[in-house]
Amino acid sequence: MTLENGLSLKDEVQRMRAEVATQGERVRKLKKDGAVKAAIDTEVSTLSDLKAKLQQKEKQLEESTPLYTRCREPLENLVKRRLFVIPGFEIYGGVAGLFDFGPPGCALKAEVEALWRRHFVLHEDMLEVSGTCLTPEVVLKTSGHVDRFTDLMVKDTVTGECYRADKILEEQIEAKQKAGLPPDEHDRLEKLKVQADALSSEEMHQAFLDLGIKSPDGNGFSTPFPFNLMFKTSIGPKGDLVGYLRPETAQGIFVNFRRLLEFNGGKMPFAAAQLGLGFRNEIAPRSGLLRVREFQMGEIEHFVHPDHKEHPKFGAVKDMKLPLFPRDRQLGDGKVVMDMTLEHAVQTKVINNETLAYFLARTYLFLTKCGIQHVGMRFRQHLETEMAHYACDCWDCEIETSYGWVECVGHADRSAYDLSHHTKASKVDLVAQHKFDAPRDIEYVKFTPNRPKLGQAFKQDQAAVIEALEEKPDQERLHIQQQLDASGTYELKLCTGQSFTITKEMAKFEKAVKRVAVEAYVPAVIEPSFGIGRIIYCILEHTFRSRGIQDQEERCFLSLPPVIAPIKCSVLPISANTQFDDLINQLKEQLTYHGVSSQVDSTSASIGRRYARTDELGIPFGITVDFQSVKDSTVTLRERDSMKQIRVPAIEIPELVHNMVAGRTTWDKARDKYPEFIAQEA
């Protein structure tokens, strides 16, 4: 939704709120300065006008936004009532951040996973693996999670209640912005908000002081401190082997890299994939299904030569336009998501490489198949400050919901971080090899450290500095030399956060030649990582529809795409009469034979009420068996979204539904073939 002046309606409302705030300030100042009444009255009247216009615009904004941004209450009602989701351990008062999937939720999850498997694993011939959740400490120490997988926490100094510092900060800023702020202050806090989850303890502490933030109970807060989000346990009877529940499934792939490469006949590039649970001991889980402590993930690790990140199938997606939200647009004024072709994005280096871009496209297609709307999807590049410790570029696919934009799929170029670190820690080489037909001379960039100078400058850090420089790939080595030549110095940043100034005298990088038969290299990893549970919640919001009020009740339904619908077809006899039993049993059996899940509802509720039930479950097709059916073996077939019905010979139904679910034919084609059936649903 973009207005003529180029501002989105949302931004326009934001601007008007600031205007109201400034005007309010002006009135207060006049009053304080004891201005004449007439002058004050004029300004007050202007303020009233502005407020009225704002109110109108706010209403317009609400009505113009997609349904999913304002469906939370009726949707959560439906989701709980129809048992898509059950709060975990409800009878014991529940545990925050733990949810169970009831029958339709469980089936929906299974269908989304099956689609994920077909769309990614089978389509790309990926190697699917399944590792354990229990992970020994050494693995997660190596990956950096033991030291850095933390959120900043603050404690209410009186009640001891724990909070996530960044969430508290975000909320406080939003509250201040909503109450109205001068434009400068608004923008300053907006920038702070966007970077909230990347602040250091000290920066966070300063922000809390600056804004005078109090706890929800009005008490003071402790200084923010890092809290590790992994669940810790002990493996074995002796208590000496510390283990964690994996915070991501990726490490289980990295540690098996050598075996997987071997299984793949040594061929590169290749991808491995894993569907499985991840665990994060969230400090204060809220936002329903969006921030939970145990969640299903789907992760892909695409291993590739660090200098060859082209993708053979990029041509098939290069013309696709994706809603991109690059880094440099996020902190500026005119935050705008742009639809951009992937070819252009890669050419202009907005996206780092073809492989990363290829996966963004595949993710977009997957989510579209799941029913996520284009308007509520964007690919947001990570800010430098927020990038995970391992990543060299990262794009989140965010989906808009009633909770705002939610990260659902991360696409990180993790470079060689993980494999190099596991190689070092395990002493097992995790490398791929490229064998030449005959030994050949290859160019490389030789690094010659000047150890005395380095030692003098960096003392005990010398070894770390040399190691970091040794790890730089050829291209970057050349780049460093260029910088050294140009400015005399180069700033080396370590993953520990330390920074070192390298001077021209300390190191030399120059092109050289060596004779080799085999090139061994540590592959880079490009990782699309899916939060299946979050995606499911977004699917529910994006497919939520209302038919309006009927009989004093809002008739809502889920417009789930047939391919992921938990149940594909309902079978409803027009009345609870045993004469329908044979036909129903035959239908059910034939549907099962064709792999179509179905649900018979022969309760005595009216047919309309029964359809309302199946609509709430998102069942796309419904068969009604009526008295005519017994005579001529035809039944009606109803499509959920249009509520249109056609009359079809019972024997043809199972294959027809199967083909519509599999996407081999469409409802429109079926309507062309079979006569329409007119009936009232009430």
Added chain:
Amino acid sequence: MTLENGLSLKDEVQRMRAEVATQGERVRKLKKDGAVKAAIDTEVSTLSDLKAKLQQKEKQLEESTPLYTRCREPLENLVKRRLFVIPGFEIYGGVAGLFDFGPPGCALKAEVEALWRRHFVLHEDMLEVSGTCLTPEVVLKTSGHVDRFTDLMVKDTVTGECYRADKILEEQIEAKQKAGLPPDEHDRLEKLKVQADALSSEEMHQAFLDLGIKSPDGNGFSTPFPFNLMFKTSIGPKGDLVGYLRPETAQGIFVNFRRLLEFNGGKMPFAAAQLGLGFRNEIAPRSGLLRVREFQMGEIEHFVHPDHKEHPKFGAVKDMKLPLFPRDRQLGDGKVVMDMTLEHAVQTKVINNETLAYFLARTYLFLTKCGIQHVGMRFRQHLETEMAHYACDCWDCEIETSYGWVECVGHADRSAYDLSHHTKASKVDLVAQHKFDAPRDIEYVKFTPNRPKLGQAFKQDQAAVIEALEEKPDQERLHIQQQLDASGTYELKLCTGQSFTITKEMAKFEKAVKRVAVEAYVPAVIEPSFGIGRIIYCILEHTFRSRGIQDQEERCFLSLPPVIAPIKCSVLPISANTQFDDLINQLKEQLTYHGVSSQVDSTSASIGRRYARTDELGIPFGITVDFQSVKDSTVTLRERDSMKQIRVPAIEIPELVHNMVAGRTTWDKARDKYPEFIAQEA
């Protein structure tokens, strides 16, 4: 394998070993007593004869046993080489009891789970749910796991190494038996061995003392003590909410019972099912995949009225003969598994009720579909002493492997244990209701406690005794009264292990009548519980086959049923020539369209070697594209087990393979339809 004298070959070997031991004893005694040489020589000669016969019989036994009992080494070799399984965190030296599934293992697991879902969940319209692994302590305290989910552990007093006491005891007994024991002693120890996992700490301690058991390092052992097998962790940031990783998925269903019943429209009986992970912190995991610390389970909780355990579909399975191994045969001499019809088993109360029997049949059919052989399957009833704390009857489906008989599926009648305890602990009624059309007078058995007498006799235990008596169902109440009338007393056993003698004066049970509109009752639960990982290992052993030695290499393969094979079809060009590419791509695409997973192998290895590879992966069908194919668009289709090939138009292949995988047609029918193709594989 049964000999004419009614003894199985195995028992015969056992008997002969005892004979050799007795004869050896006789020789030693003669020597010790200084008997004349001639007498000694005679007995020594008899001993030699006996030993020779034993050796011969032992060889016969080995050769007559199914392949799976002696395939461990080549199978484990295949399983690791083909990456069905990878030891967890191998590059870090591994963690005992943790395994990952590599690509074929992961696909096999997915197929077994999909079959489980179709065979149980869809076939019986069960409500599938998916709960969390993280479980708050209160739930597992209520279920009894916090207090009683333990194994007895012993520690080497010198090295501190930990062992499972029952496994050590079993091994020591087996070693002694193998070395030869007099029949009486053999039988006494056999009984001890069978009950090893049900001994109390004191009994175990006594057994260790009696047998003089030392640790494998020759040191003493600590006294056995219970070790809780749950992984403990802490949920949330404060550290005050203790949680465990669930040891079974069942509790996640019980706590949701009320919601599930509501979802089911209040209708009873019904079943809920769950596929998910379970965790047990095994003391000393060995036996490869059979005893692991994290494992996939499939559990079904069938809720039923405690007095109506008939099953509507029992008629469909009543004539099936299952290999039953009831309790009373396990401790006696002639341990024999009997094939018995389920109707007979239920009528004679060998199996407690129809529902339990029905599930045994469904399990048998499921495992048969998975390729488990009848000869290596038995249903063993739990001994009274080994029954889980909650169970009132329990049958394990055990599968024979190279490790012996392995429990793979438990079938427990958990009675109302779980629902009653969760009701008490959560104060939420977990009951089902039966509404009468009109209020009616119903007979029941009224319990009148004599509180003064009970108080006098049991003091502070009075309340527990009354509660226990109140919980008895009507039928048992009548039974108690009969016993009181007959003998004057009744022995009341509590689940705590305490026992109380109730006398005639203390309690009265009599038939009475009350007027009710609704009958509320706590349902009983019948639970089939599947260890998916164990079943997968058993499938691998049971489908392992050898074609004998070819080119100095044993050609082994997995005869996996097509329905669960990880990949359904291979596509092999006769040579690495680009002219085959089009046809191969078309085949691959059409196979995918028909939902058939496939693998193209266009490496330069010989066709025979490539088939050997696909055989090791258990791929049931193989398509070969040759030069003729390019001319007439026909290809050959090979079946793995028979290695026979037929010539089929390429366009008909995908549907043909799909139908064979789905069980809609067979290889034999395909052979009738298409001409045979004769070719050498080498």
